Amino acid sequence: METLITLLVGVLVTIAVYLLLSKNMIRVILGTAILSHAIHLLILTMGGLKKGGVPLIQGESGSYTDALPQALILTAIVISFAVTAFLLVLAYRTYKETGSDNLDALRGVNDE
Amino acid sequence: MIVLLAIFFPFFMAFFVPFLYKRIHSKHIGWFVLLVPILLFILLASFVPSVAGGAHYTYTVQWIDSAGINFTTNLDGLSMIFGLLITGVGSLVILYSIYYLSEREALGRFYVYLLMFMGAMLGVVFSDNVMVLYVFWELTSISSFLLIAFWYHRKQSRYGAKKSMLITVSGGVAMLAGFLMLHTLTGTFSLREIVDEVGNLDKTDPLFYMAMILILLGAFTKSAQFPFHIWLPDAMEAPTPVSAYLHSATMVKAGIYLVARFTPIFGGETVWFYSVTCVGIFTLFWGSFNAVRQTDLKALLAYSTISQLGLIMSLLGIGSMAVSDSNESNVLIFTAATFAGLFHLINHSTFKGALFMVVGIVDHELGTRDIRRLGGLMSFMPLTFTVALIGSFSMAGLPPFNGFLSKEMFFEAVVQLSRLDLVSNGALRILIPVVAWVASVFTFIYSMIIVFKTFLGMPQSERVDKEAHEPPIGMLVAPFVLSFLVIGIFIFPNGIGRYLLTPAMTAVFPMHRDLKGLVPHISAWHGVNPQLLMTVGVIVAGSLLYISLKKWKKVYALGPLRWNLDSIYNFVLTKTESGSNMLTGRYMTGYLRDYFVYIFSFFIAVAVGGLFWIGNLEIDLSKDAAVTVNEYIIIAVMMLAGLSILVAKSRKTAILLNGVLGYSIAILFVVLRAPDLALTQIVVETVTTVLFLLCFYFLPEWKREDTKRSTKLVNGFIAVAVGSIVTILALMVQGNKLFTSISFYFEDAYRLAGGKNIVNTILGDFRAFDTMLEVVVLFIAGIGVFSLIKLKAKKGEKDIGNQ
Numbered sequence: 071m072e073t074l075i076t077l078l079v080g081v082l083v084t085i086a087v088y089l090l091l092s093k094n095m096i097r098v099i100l101g102t103a104i105l106s107h108a109i110h111l112l113i114l115t116m117g118g119l120k121k122g123g124v125p126l127i128q129g130e131s132g133s134y135t136d137a138l139p140q141a142l143i144l145t146a147i148v149i150s151f152a153v154t155a156f157l158l159v160l161a162y163r164t165y166k167e168t169g170s171d172n173l174d175a176l177r178g179v180n181d182e
Numbered sequence: 183m184i185v186l187l188a189i190f191f192p193f194f195m196a197f198f199v200p201f202l203y204k205r206i207h208s209k210h211i212g213w214f215v216l217l218v219p220i221l222l223f224i225l226l227a228s229f230v231p232s233v234a235g236g237a238h239y240t241y242t243v244q245w246i247d248s249a250g251i252n253f254t255t256n257l258d259g260l261s262m263i264f265g266l267l268i269t270g271v272g273s274l275v276i277l278y279s280i281y282y283l284s285e286r287e288a289l290g291r292f293y294v295y296l297l298m299f300m301g302a303m304l305g306v307v308f309s310d311n312v313m314v315l316y317v318f319w320e321l322t323s324i325s326s327f328l329l330i331a332f333w334y335h336r337k338q339s340r341y342g343a344k345k346s347m348l349i350t351v352s353g354g355v356a357m358l359a360g361f362l363m364l365h366t367l368t369g370t371f372s373l374r375e376i377v378d379e380v381g382n383l384d385k386t387d388p389l390f391y392m393a394m395i396l397i398l399l400g401a402f403t404k405s406a407q408f409p410f411h412i413w414l415p416d417a418m419e420a421p422t423p424v425s426a427y428l429h430s431a432t433m434v435k436a437g438i439y440l441v442a443r444f445t446p447i448f449g450g451e452t453v454w455f456y457s458v459t460c461v462g463i464f465t466l467f468w469g470s471f472n473a474v475r476q477t478d479l480k481a482l483l484a485y486s487t488i489s490q491l492g493l494i495m496s497l498l499g500i501g502s503m504a505v506s507d508s509n510e511s512n513v514l515i516f517t518a519a520t521f522a523g524l525f526h527l528i529n530h531s532t533f534k535g536a537l538f539m540v541v542g543i544v545d546h547e548l549g550t551r552d553i554r555r556l557g558g559l560m561s562f563m564p565l566t567f568t569v570a571l572i573g574s575f576s577m578a579g580l581p582p583f584n585g586f587l588s589k590e591m592f593f594e595a596v597v598q599l600s601r602l603d604l605v606s607n608g609a610l611r612i613l614i615p616v617v618a619w620v621a622s623v624f625t626f627i628y629s630m631i632i633v634f635k636t637f638l639g640m641p642q643s644e645r646v647d648k649e650a651h652e653p654p655i656g657m658l659v660a661p662f663v664l665s666f667l668v669i670g671i672f673i674f675p676n677g678i679g680r681y682l683l684t685p686a687m688t689a690v691f692p693m694h695r696d697l698k699g700l701v702p703h704i705s706a707w708h709g710v711n712p713q714l715l716m717t718v719g720v721i722v723a724g725s726l727l728y729i730s731l732k733k734w735k736k737v738y739a740l741g742p743l744r745w746n747l748d749s750i751y752n753f754v755l756t757k758t759e760s761g762s763n764m765l766t767g768r769y770m771t772g773y774l775r776d777y778f779v780y781i782f783s784f785f786i787a788v789a790v791g792g793l794f795w796i797g798n799l800e801i802d803l804s805k806d807a808a809v810t811v812n813e814y815i816i817i818a819v820m821m822l823a824g825l826s827i828l829v830a831k832s833r834k835t836a837i838l839l840n841g842v843l844g845y846s847i848a849i850l851f852v853v854l855r856a857p858d859l860a861l862t863q864i865v866v867e868t869v870t871t872v873l874f875l876l877c878f879y880f881l882p883e884w885k886r887e888d889t890k891r892s893t894k895l896v897n898g899f900i901a902v903a904v905g906s907i908v909t910i911l912a913l914m915v916q917g918n919k920l921f922t923s924i925s926f927y928f929e930d931a932y933r934l935a936g937g938k939n940i941v942n943t944i945l946g947d948f949r950a951f952d953t954m955l956e957v958v959v960l961f962i963a964g965i966g967v968f969s970l971i972k973l974k975a976k977k978g979e980k981d982i983g984n985q
Binding site: 072075076078079080081082087088092098100104108110111112118120121125135136137138140143147148149153154156159161162166171173 | 775778779803806809813817824827833837840843844851854855856857858859862863873877882884889897898901902904905906908909912913915916924925928929931938939944952956959963966967970
């Protein structure tokens with residue numbers, strides 16, 4: 071299972087990097103979103119998969135799967151959502167100000 | 183203890199100047215500042231008798247003890263001379279500035295800088311710890327920079343300030359490296375301990391020579407020795423009191439101090455002897471030779487200062503051989519040279535200070551210091567003329583002024599040196615006295631120029647804007663005090679010898695402490711001997727050359743002489759600037775893609791390099807959990823969906839495929855025993871998709887990328903490389919667990935945090951701080967989103983941004 075998920079992570083990272091390298095703003099933002107998906111899966115895999123039950127305490131004893139990565143991912147999901155939302159609004163505003171969604175055309179001011 | 187307070191007293195007072203200046207907005211603020219050096223001078227002077235008796239005072243404040251850096255002050259004979267110069271000349275200069283600077287100037291700023299410099303300079307000469315010394319050393323450079331650029335609206339001032347800063351600070355950094363090497367060799371930063379340790383040093387160690395050269399670089403740049411002298415003439419853009427104080431009497435002598443201070447450590451080494459002596463002698467010649475052609479009086483004085491510093495430097499160079507020589511008569515010859523150097527140091531401060539003040543007066547009263555526009559001032563300003571006469575004749579080495587005494591001793595030193603067989607190089611033996619003599623002839627000529635071209639001849643009242651008259655009496659006090667000293671030292675030289683120079687000599691030559699005759703008796707008349715003949719020769723040749731100045735002045739227009747170091751400095755500076763601009767412009771392209779390419783290439787290089795470095799690519803898959811068919815299907819769907827995003831024709835397809843990815847991950851979370859994650863993921867994914875779609879409403883449909891095929895290939899290669907590296911690294915990590923898991927701690931959640939959902943207790947209890955900061959991030963992002971949507975840049979602001 072771990073190997074399989076890791077392979078999936080690799081594929082997703084590849085896709086994300088390719089999207090990040092493109093010129094279109096939406097593609098770049100999509101790239102960041104996919105990259106966070108991949109990393110969430112990676113963190114989860116690092117804790118070991120299917121090594122125990124759901125981390126909800128029910129009885130006296132019982133083994134649980136690693137809860138720490140889950141907590142980290144929960145934080146990460148929320149943050150990546152915030153970042154995606156912010157980037158989207160940034161893209162919207164940029165387009166409104168400059169009339170372009172092409173990153174190559176947005177090359178800073180010349181007098182910097 | 184008192185010495186420590188003395189260092190910080192000027193800084194302390196500088197702190198109050200701005201507040202006081204708000205109240206007393208007039209030139210009388212100077213009287214308050216004047217208190218500082220006068221008090222310090224009296225304080226230091228009270229130590230003179232005990233220091234002359236052989237005492238020295240050290241006081242340590244523990245600072246960074248573990249690194250061997252402590253705030254240790256050391257008051258001995260050598261630092262006493264400099265301390266008295268700094269506070270004594272400082273008092274006179276401040277007194278002079280009260281009348282020199284008009285009330286329209288930013289006097290508060292001026293005095294703050296000046297006090298800052300004074301404190302820093304006292305720190306340099308009283309610090310025993312070389313690291314502390316270095317800090318104060320650079321602080322003098324910085325305050326000098328601020329003072330040169332005091333009239334910062336003038337381009338020349340800024341240029342001069344930058345130049346002096348660049349040269350002296352780079353020398354200072356070289357010196358720092360030298361100090362660190364000495365620390366490696368001796369294990370201590372304390373100067374006194376290094377001197378004690380020096381007998382056990384391995385002097386064949388290359389580090390020892392490196393340290394020597396680097397420390398010399400620091401001294402040479404600070405003391406404006408050839409070829410680093412070029413900053414000093416440009417530093418003359420500073421107000422004249424500053425030039426008199428920093429750039430002739432004190433700061434430029436810090437290099438001399440350093441050489442004297444390190445003589446017990448490096449003295450006796452031939453490398454040290456040759457470099458200090460030869461650089462000094464050549465600077466002496468070059469400075470005096472160039473001074474003659476200057477038409478600006480201050481520039482002339484600047485070159486003359488360079489030349490005189492060279493003279494002192496060369497004397498210290500000759501004297502350094504006393505450290506290793508065992509023959510007593512030779513030792514006496516060498517120590518006499520150092521003695522002459524220290525004596526001339528004092529004399530130079532007196533007559534050069536007076537001359538700078540005279541030039542300041544001329545500039546102040548007539549509005550020009552160009553000798554082509556001056557002349558015949560003697561009848562208008564007789565008092566100023568008297569000071570100028572005394573100063574110049576002393577500089578020229580004429581009796582009855584103190585310059586004569588030290589000049590004679592200088593000649594004696596070079597003559598004696600040429601008689602020793604120590605200077606193995608025969609040519610050098612002759613060359614040093616000859617160059618010294620020639621340089622003295624030029625010194626004589628420019629000294630005459632100052633007096634005669636300015637004060638004698640026909641008045642050129644049509645060429646100056648103001649009418650000549652004596653300055654206010656307050657301006658004359660300081661130069662008069664200095665010229666009294668010039669004559670006083672000539673009459674009673676041995677008082678200085680006894681009280682100031684004797685303890686200084688024992689500080690420089692601790693090994694010859696008990697040598698009889700370490701401090702020679704100074705007398706004006708020795709009978710007819712070579713040095714007297716040399717002086718007579720200087721006067722004759724100098725007078726002849728001065729009279730025929732017009733005829734041979736064409737020499738300066740000769741090709742090789744026009745070649746100058748300034749143009750090299752300017753060339754290097756502009757080329758470095760444009761070069762670095764070009765280099766930065768080449769890689770800082772402003773394209774997001776390029777920056778991503780740098781980041782990912784670096785990542786690939788480091789990761790691949792690291793893997794090769796380790797060389798142990800062990801992947802252990804044996805602990806893998808089993809996979810069910812459903813899971814295979816989910817993962818296959820995700821891969822397909824992901825890959826399809828790359829080829830999606832429309833952005834709606836792409837965002838829906840992204841949604842497929844997100845929901846599949848939610849399902850995976852369920853499978854992998856993470857129900858909380860699954861819930862969150864579903865909510866967030868839904869909102870994200872909605873947001874994307876909302877955004878699409880405003881943005882244009884994405885066009886086919888017009889990227890070149892080769893670029894796409896590169897992008898693809900980078901993407902695949904990054905993806906594979908991540909996979910390989912992740913697989914390696916899974917197979918090799920280095921530490922045991924800490925997660926079992928959280929399984930006790932019910933007892934510790936009172937919650938049954940472990941993930942929730944981690945977020946809300948164990949790592950609640952993380953969660954709080956996460957909320958802060960959300961909050962910031964929210965503000966960002968809000969302001970980007972709601973706020974509009976005003977028309978005016980937009981224009982400012984574009985300028």
